[in-house]
Amino acid sequence: MSDELSLAGRADDLRTLLDAADRARSGNSATIFLGGPAGVGKTALTVAMTRSLPDFATVTVSGVSTEQYLNYAAVNRLIRSMRTKWSDDAGRADAVPADSTIISAGGRLIAALDEHEEKPVALIIEDGHLLDRMSLQALGFMLLRTTHDQLLTVVNTEHPFETRQATGLTESVQGVTQIELSGLDLDATRTLLQALGVSHLSEAQVAGVAKWSRGNPLYITALARTADEQGRIPERFLAADVPPSLTDAIDAWCATFPPDARRVLDALAVLNTPVSERTLRDMLDSTTTASAIRALVGGGAAEWIVTPDREARLALVHPGQRQVLYASLPAAEQRALHRAAAGVLQPPQRWRHQVAALDGYDSNLAEQLGAAAATEEDSGDLSLAAQFELGVAAAAPDSGRREAATLRAVRLLVFSGQYEAALGRAPVVEEYAPSPARSEALGLLDQAAGHDASAAERLLDAREAFAARGRDDDAARASTELAALQRSIGLGAQSARSAQYAIARTSDPEIIGQAQADIAYGTALQDGPAAGLRQIRHLRDNPTDVPASDLDSLVCRGIFRGLSGDLSGGVNDLRFVYRRHSPRVTRRNHFESAVHAASGYFLLGEFDEARRTLALAFDDAQVSGRDVDFSSIHTMSASLYACQGKWQAAEADLQQANRVAQLTDFGGPDFHHRQAAATLDFIRQNWHGVVAELSRVLKDSANDGRARLYGLWFLPLLGVASTHVQNRTVAQEAAEALNGLEETGALPLVARCWLHGSILVAENDLVAAIRTFRDGLAVPAERGEPVLHRSILRCDLARTLAANGQHQEAQMHARAAEKVFAAMGAPPLAAWCRDVLQDQSASAEATAAERFWNELTDREKDTARLVGRGWTNKEIAAELFVSTKTVEYHLGNTYAKGALRNRMQLRDLMQTLAKTGRVIS
Numbered sequence: 001m002s003d004e005l006s007l008a009g010r011a012d013d014l015r016t017l018l019d020a021a022d023r024a025r026s027g028n029s030a031t032i033f034l035g036g037p038a039g040v041g042k043t044a045l046t047v048a049m050t051r052s053l054p055d056f057a058t059v060t061v062s063g064v065s066t067e068q069y070l071n072y073a074a075v076n077r078l079i080r081s082m083r084t085k086w087s088d089d090a091g092r093a094d095a096v097p098a099d100s101t102i103i104s105a106g107g108r109l110i111a112a113l114d115e116h117e118e119k120p121v122a123l124i125i126e127d128g129h130l131l132d133r134m135s136l137q138a139l140g141f142m143l144l145r146t147t148h149d150q151l152l153t154v155v156n157t158e159h160p161f162e163t164r165q166a167t168g169l170t171e172s173v174q175g176v177t178q179i180e181l182s183g184l185d186l187d188a189t190r191t192l193l194q195a196l197g198v199s200h201l202s203e204a205q206v207a208g209v210a211k212w213s214r215g216n217p218l219y220i221t222a223l224a225r226t227a228d229e230q231g232r233i234p235e236r237f238l239a240a241d242v243p244p245s246l247t248d249a250i251d252a253w254c255a256t257f258p259p260d261a262r263r264v265l266d267a268l269a270v271l272n273t274p275v276s277e278r279t280l281r282d283m284l285d286s287t288t289t290a291s292a293i294r295a296l297v298g299g300g301a302a303e304w305i306v307t308p309d310r311e312a313r314l315a316l317v318h319p320g321q322r323q324v325l326y327a328s329l330p331a332a333e334q335r336a337l338h339r340a341a342a343g344v345l346q347p348p349q350r351w352r353h354q355v356a357a358l359d360g361y362d363s364n365l366a367e368q369l370g371a372a373a374a375t376e377e378d379s380g381d382l383s384l385a386a387q388f389e390l391g392v393a394a395a396a397p398d399s400g401r402r403e404a405a406t407l408r409a410v411r412l413l414v415f416s417g418q419y420e421a422a423l424g425r426a427p428v429v430e431e432y433a434p435s436p437a438r439s440e441a442l443g444l445l446d447q448a449a450g451h452d453a454s455a456a457e458r459l460l461d462a463r464e465a466f467a468a469r470g471r472d473d474d475a476a477r478a479s480t481e482l483a484a485l486q487r488s489i490g491l492g493a494q495s496a497r498s499a500q501y502a503i504a505r506t507s508d509p510e511i512i513g514q515a516q517a518d519i520a521y522g523t524a525l526q527d528g529p530a531a532g533l534r535q536i537r538h539l540r541d542n543p544t545d546v547p548a549s550d551l552d553s554l555v556c557r558g559i560f561r562g563l564s565g566d567l568s569g570g571v572n573d574l575r576f577v578y579r580r581h582s583p584r585v586t587r588r589n590h591f592e593s594a595v596h597a598a599s600g601y602f603l604l605g606e607f608d609e610a611r612r613t614l615a616l617a618f619d620d621a622q623v624s625g626r627d628v629d630f631s632s633i634h635t636m637s638a639s640l641y642a643c644q645g646k647w648q649a650a651e652a653d654l655q656q657a658n659r660v661a662q663l664t665d666f667g668g669p670d671f672h673h674r675q676a677a678a679t680l681d682f683i684r685q686n687w688h689g690v691v692a693e694l695s696r697v698l699k700d701s702a703n704d705g706r707a708r709l710y711g712l713w714f715l716p717l718l719g720v721a722s723t724h725v726q727n728r729t730v731a732q733e734a735a736e737a738l739n740g741l742e743e744t745g746a747l748p749l750v751a752r753c754w755l756h757g758s759i760l761v762a763e764n765d766l767v768a769a770i771r772t773f774r775d776g777l778a779v780p781a782e783r784g785e786p787v788l789h790r791s792i793l794r795c796d797l798a799r800t801l802a803a804n805g806q807h808q809e810a811q812m813h814a815r816a817a818e819k820v821f822a823a824m825g826a827p828p829l830a831a832w833c834r835d836v837l838q839d840q841s842a843s844a845e846a847t848a849a850e851r852f853w854n855e856l857t858d859r860e861k862d863t864a865r866l867v868g869r870g871w872t873n874k875e876i877a878a879e880l881f882v883s884t885k886t887v888e889y890h891l892g893n894t895y896a897k898g899a900l901r902n903r904m905q906l907r908d909l910m911q912t913l914a915k916t917g918r919v920i921s
Helices: 011-025 042-051 073-086 102-114 133-144 160-167 186-195 203-213 217-224 244-254 259-271 277-284 289-298 319-328 331-344 349-356 363-379 382-395 399-415 419-423 426-431 436-448 452-468 472-489 492-504 509-527 529-535 548-564 567-580 587-603 607-624 629-643 647-662 668-683 687-699 701-709 711-724 728-739 746-762 766-778 787-803 807-824 827-855 858-868 873-880 884-898 903-916
Strands: 030-035 057-062 121-126 151-157 176-180 302-306 312-316
Touching: 011 030, 011 042, 011 151, 011 176, 030 042, 030 160, 042 121, 042 151, 057 073, 073 102, 073 133, 102 133, 133 151, 133 160, 151 160, 160 176, 186 203, 186 217, 203 217, 203 607, 203 629, 203 647, 244 319, 259 277, 259 289, 259 302, 259 312, 259 319, 259 331, 277 289, 277 312, 277 331, 289 302, 289 312, 312 319, 331 349, 349 363, 349 382, 363 382, 363 399, 382 399, 399 419, 399 426, 399 436, 419 436, 426 436, 436 452, 436 472, 452 472, 472 492, 472 509, 492 509, 509 529, 509 548, 509 701, 529 548, 548 567, 548 587, 548 711, 567 587, 567 607, 587 607, 587 629, 587 787, 607 629, 629 647, 629 668, 629 827, 647 668, 668 687, 668 701, 668 711, 687 701, 687 711, 701 711, 711 728, 711 746, 728 746, 746 766, 746 787, 766 787, 787 807, 787 827, 807 827, 827 884, 827 903, 858 873, 858 884, 858 903, 873 884, 884 903
Parallel strands: 030 151, 030 176, 057 121, 121 151
Antiparallel strands: 302 312
């Protein structure tokens, strides 16, 4: 990575260094301790600084881990560097013996520095934390006695406090500054990624990269190197392979720590979870663990995490760090450390390490793990159950049992959202002989890959095969999985039938609960969200009173409430689910609860809350999501950014959504992508674009169910846009479809009034349109105030009132709508209102100008017309064959009639009249 790229977000820090150089240049020496973890950009910053200082002589020395305990090793190398640079005399013996005093060593440094007197000196100390302590003290002695020299010293260190303390240069010493480089912010992260060739990132992705990397350019650069030929990184970058560049960098960094600290790093990589100091000490059987931990924490290689029960635990700072450390361990060393971990931990943690330490089969361990997997599955912890089943697959001597455990593990991994881990078992599953369980696992693997249509086919085969063998519970489970996929594909009737099939063949409350949710969703796809609500009307109104087995149905209720207009009720249901993180909710429903809650906040005009909720969904998808899941995040985010006027971010999200849609084998992602594209076009007032996008969606019969489900969202946009392009047929069809939706809450009524009023405007029936728009404003704000729709309606009412000559009321409504949009943070929509106000202002101005024009005599009009062209009095007199005094007389009368003060105002007024077409210039 070039130094220029590494400087992203470091402009202020570079300016601080250059200011220090200015002080040094004037004879006031300056010392900067530049701190921060490895890869944060310390060296790039100092290189950029020295390139900006051509008048300085630069001398650089780096700390070396192998010399940390050799007295004055760094001092001797520094003196040699000075003499090499200034006198070509580097061949003498070491200037400072190892038993010298600090005063003697510091004096030798001053003497070497004094040999150069021609221009200022920049002394760069790289990896200052690796300098031997005697050299640091000698350096401090030198700096304290060269305060009036032309000397700039920059000490790069991962431990700025300790390094500065070793030199004796406290904060009170004049000319000493400490800069702590932290991670890059969002803007700097975006700049660096773009400079590295990673393009078309959404704001959520940039925020995710900044969070994942902690803003460290080392990790950002490593991630950028996983990009494809189009400059795109994986949607789930947490699953991206660690590139060799990062492996090499982390290996080199870890090598700078003492052996006992490196041993702790290896143990943390093996444990792969935060642990107490006592656990590490017992595992490593070491008396130096405490000092090793201090070195790691001070060096930024590990950090303390306080658990909810207030216990401090040590952890690695980054997942990439763990991957590199673990992969670099020889297999024998991995097994040895896993055995050591198993020796100090209790089940269930012990079992994982026992499995990793295996060099053969262990039937007793397999029995323990199998029993533990069943217990965890029954309790709802499917993720832990999956890990235990994988342990059985590794430990069981019987091949049949290993196969059965692998297939169960795949199912549990998919159910718990660990899609990458599940897909990693695909080659093994494909090698198994055909069986119902294999078909089920392959179907779930297709689902994990985002291929819901092919997954449904495999699960249908699995269900029929289970049923043929009399395995009703397994057939019911497969049928529930099938129902969820069919609803994703948009097949409402089939989804409901598959769910009913499951209920008829099992007494498992978990399966029944999921199936009831699928029946409701299938019904909503067939007959609309209000029909879906009727299927789950048995749910208690308060979400906290809904039993765990009905939480999937609660998600559906929240979605249907929002889609039918009960915005506040929908948000309350969905917020309860996504904040609760119950294992009883399927991962897909948990994810959808956050996305649909964000949509509800959007329609309520609560943009900040919508953005925060989307961020939660994005984080959730990073940890346990499919690539296809990001499509709904990007489409919602694009609409939100468009309303906020952040067009570049909106377009980036839209491109990401489109890319994901191209990778799937079903139409849901494309449907939502086009709906978002239509929203962007609507806000831009590209009416033809709105009609084109939504008409294309509706022409595809595969979207019939989705169109019924999401009609309240897109029908008003389609209808209103159609009135602007004079396509009254489509507008009337949209209005009829909207009228056919069952209403719950204010939103449907407001939307109908908005669309009906727009149709009346297109028919030039302004009086009826005004009456209809007013009806929309009068709708009581039941079940959530539809701020977005009502405010747009108010703006359209203002425009219609102005067209009907009712300017005072038009201004009142335009200003009211503008105020709401400004409070929401929606500049493009506020601009609509300002356009209405400006049009009225121009109209009033033109009316006043016409009234003035009609009061003028013919000769006064002739004179005023020529003034409007910019003519002088002399030129006007010659043109009209009158004297200049006569021209002045006419102008005086004209000024009086128009209440004008000067010629310039008359010229402006004439130009206004020219625009109306009333004055021929």
